[in-house]
Amino acid sequence: MPSPHPGGPRRTLMTGLVVVLTATPGLVACTGEEPRSEGSGPAASSRPGTGGEPRPARRVRTDLAVGEVVGALGPVKRRRVATGVGRAVDRWWDAAFVDATYPRRRYRSVFPGFTPGAAQAARRDLDRMTSHRLGERIDALTPVRRRVVVDILATQETARGVTARTTLDYRTSGEVERRVRVSARLFMLYREGWRIFGYDVLQGPKPTSGPRGGKARQRGRDRSRS
Numbered sequence: 001m002p003s004p005h006p007g008g009p010r011r012t013l014m015t016g017l018v019v020v021l022t023a024t025p026g027l028v029a030c031t032g033e034e035p036r037s038e039g040s041g042p043a044a045s046s047r048p049g050t051g052g053e054p055r056p057a058r059r060v061r062t063d064l065a066v067g068e069v070v071g072a073l074g075p076v077k078r079r080r081v082a083t084g085v086g087r088a089v090d091r092w093w094d095a096a097f098v099d100a101t102y103p104r105r106r107y108r109s110v111f112p113g114f115t116p117g118a119a120q121a122a123r124r125d126l127d128r129m130t131s132h133r134l135g136e137r138i139d140a141l142t143p144v145r146r147r148v149v150v151d152i153l154a155t156q157e158t159a160r161g162v163t164a165r166t167t168l169d170y171r172t173s174g175e176v177e178r179r180v181r182v183s184a185r186l187f188m189l190y191r192e193g194w195r196i197f198g199y200d201v202l203q204g205p206k207p208t209s210g211p212r213g214g215k216a217r218q219r220g221r222d223r224s225r226s
Contacts, residue, residue, distance in 0.1 A: 062086055062146040067165065073154035081159045081194075082150040088113040088194045089148050089186065093168050096130040097182070098143055102174065104135035115197045128201045139174030162188045169206055179206040 064086040066078045073081070096110040107130050111119040126132035131141055149165040168182040180203060187198035 060143045060146050062090055062148055065147075065149045066152070067149040068151040069154065070152070071154035071160075072157055073152060073159060074157060077157060077159070078152060081152055081162065082148075085150045085162055085164050085188060085194050086148045088188065088196065089164055089166050090146070092196070093143075093146065093182075097141060097168065097170060100131070100135075100141070102131075102135060102138050102140055104131065104138075107132055107135075111196075113194070113196055115191075115195050118195075118197050118199065122199070125201075128203050129199075133203075134172055134176050134178070134180075137175040138172040141170055141172050143168065143170045144179070145169040159190065161190075162194070164188060180204065181206040 064082055066082045069078060091112045092110075092114070095112055096107070107126055110130055111122050114122060122129045131138075134141075145167060146169075147167040151163045151165065152159050153161045164184075164186040166182075166184045166186060169179070170182075171177075171179045182201065182203045184199055184201040186196050188194045188196050
């Protein structure tokens, strides 16, 4: 799905949010408050369309931080915005990756919190946006790390839009044993809760550390395409 061009947090905010806000002012119900209708994040109950009752997954607390803030927004409101955004991200991760029984074949209703247009695009992009590529060949998917950094564009003490820079690391067991990283920039507006209207997502082998990390990453990248 088309998304703003890569760059630093400030550039991302200005190109990815200001342009959209000026082009589509009717989309936004502006607020600096935490959404009232979001799910309960990593401890959420089972999601529909996962192919059966999900087995209990290891719970990993989402590491949530406020990143770049452009404009006037006090610290309390910043935290409220970040909390609401974090819950929206957790709902996607849980539905698309974590809260499922594996092997997994069904991927329905896996984009809660997405706008209709973004959800439609994401359904055509299941290999990047869910565990679809590996789902039928694994017995379990275990989250290892969940991190969300929230960059905020605000005016007059009101959050007008955010970019969530997110990282989900998970490992699989079964026919395929792999460590995977899902890195994303999620572009969000407030419309009865924080909603994802655009995304830039990469999913592939988790980077390795050490002097041979570059070669290991390339080998893993080649395997992931097979």
